[in-house]
Amino acid sequence: MSEWDSAAESVDFNLEILAEDFVTTVSQDAKVLDFGCGYGRIANQLHHSGYRFLIGVDCSKEMINRGLIENSHLDLRHILGSILPFSDNEFDSIVTCAVFTCIPNQDLRKQILIELRRVLKPNGVLYLAEFCSDESHRFTSGAGVPMWHSQLSELKGILDGFNIEQSRVVKSLTMSGHASHVSHIFARKTI
Numbered sequence: 097m098s099e100w101d102s103a104a105e106s107v108d109f110n111l112e113i114l115a116e117d118f119v120t121t122v123s124q125d126a127k128v129l130d131f132g133c134g135y136g137r138i139a140n141q142l143h144h145s146g147y148r149f150l151i152g153v154d155c156s157k158e159m160i161n162r163g164l165i166e167n168s169h170l171d172l173r174h175i176l177g178s179i180l181p182f183s184d185n186e187f188d189s190i191v192t193c194a195v196f197t198c199i200p201n202q203d204l205r206k207q208i209l210i211e212l213r214r215v216l217k218p219n220g221v222l223y224l225a226e227f228c229s230d231e232s233h234r235f236t237s238g239a240g241v242p243m244w245h246s247q248l249s250e251l252k253g254i255l256d257g258f259n260i261e262q263s264r265v266v267k268s269l270t271m272s273g274h275a276s277h278v279s280h281i282f283a284r285k286t287i
């Protein structure tokens with residue numbers, strides 16, 4: 097059972113991706129993985145931006161169940177464990193939106209990144225949209241889930257085997273309305 101299961105019915109995620117930047121960086125015929133897709137909010141946005149080869153995965157069964165009800169046109173899959181059920185080099189692009197934000201352990205983040213890198217094609221684009229903070233702030237969210245608004249350098253520190261092509265930090269509100277910052281990183285898998 098995932099710690100996100102109990103929040104799945106009621107939570108409404110709010111972090112916006114840089115959709116225009118994504119569209120100019122990743123072609124619409126790309127095969128895209130939305131990792132930590134929740135109930136499919138971002139996958140649905142990308143679908144409406146013209147992406148058709150989209151798969152969303154999440155470790156919370158209840159998030160996926162909600163997603164399949166609200167967004168039955170999407171391919172959303174519940175995953176278990178640390179190995180993704182995909183081949184090496186399968187995706188042209190991977191998106192994470194507020195996923196590493198709720199993984200408050202740098203070693204675990206790095207392990208997940210290694211697995212994401214495996215399923216991403218050489219030169220494929222990883223787009224991370226993640227909350228960050230100069231103070232490297234750890235706390236428990238209103239949904240009862242541990243959060244880590246890490247420093248930008250800590251986020252960049254998980255990107256072994258990637259070239260960072262674009263990195264922007266913008267102001268944003270958290271789900272509970274607190275002022276915070278979000279780091280938008282586009283990184284390409286090195287060959």
Ligand SMILES: C[S@@+](CC[C@H](N)C(=O)[O-])C[C@H]1O[C@@H](n2cnc3c(N)ncnc32)[C@H](O)[C@@H]1O
Pocket residue numbers: 098100109111131132133134135136137138153154155156159175192193194195198199208
């Ligand atoms: C804050 S939510 C964001 C959901 C979605 N990306 C969005 O922005 O609407 C984070 C999601 O990441 C998922 N998650 C966290 N760690 C994960 C992991 N190791 N594998 C798959 N999903 C994970 C959680 O279950 C949760 O649904």
